Amino acid sequence: MGQDNCKPEPGDLIEIDRPLYQHWALYVGYGYVIHVTDEEASSVLLSSSSIRATRAKVKKQLLKDVVKNHKWRVNNKYDQFRTPFPVEEIIRRAELCIDREVPYDVLTSNCEHFVTMLRYGDGVSDQARKAAAGSALAAVGSIILAGAALVGMALSESTSRR
Structure with a gap:
């Protein structure tokens, strides 16, 4: 019911x-x-x-x-x-x-x-709007993490070359 x-x-x-x-x-x-x-x-x-x-x-x-x-x-x-x-x-x-x-x-x-x-x-559809917003936020988060990983790798390489 x-x-x-x-x-x-x-x-x-x-x-x-x-x-x-x-x-x-x-x-x-x-x-x-x-x-x-x-x-x-x-x-x-x-x-x-x-x-x-x-x-x-x-x-x-x-x-x-x-x-x-x-x-x-x-x-x-x-x-x-x-x-x-x-x-x-x-x-x-x-x-x-x-x-x-x-x-x-x-x-x-x-x-x-x-x-x-x-x-x-x-x-x-509120649930579709929320899902799309969540997907966009997750994509931005992934880009930031990937960028941070690249920066970390670049810094690691530059310090190891010294």
């Missing part, structure tokens, strides 16, 4: 806690969600919402089957910055995507981007 024991309403964004990431789905009513998954997609190197997938399949499934034993919650966190479409429009847009393959990239076109595009018309 949901972490807050709240009942989702059609058009709500559902955030599911998974190991290492959050999976996102759109609640469409009667216990069903629409979400992207790499299951049955044509160009997947690894399964189970892989970061290697380049295509994802849009599926309509029961929320309980998508959630399994993970915690979940309604999280319309972007409502404070964006205006959602009317519920009927959100559901119509989502249902047009069922059984289609869509591009997938963990940083630019993931499950959170997909559901926020349906709800607001703009695909956004």
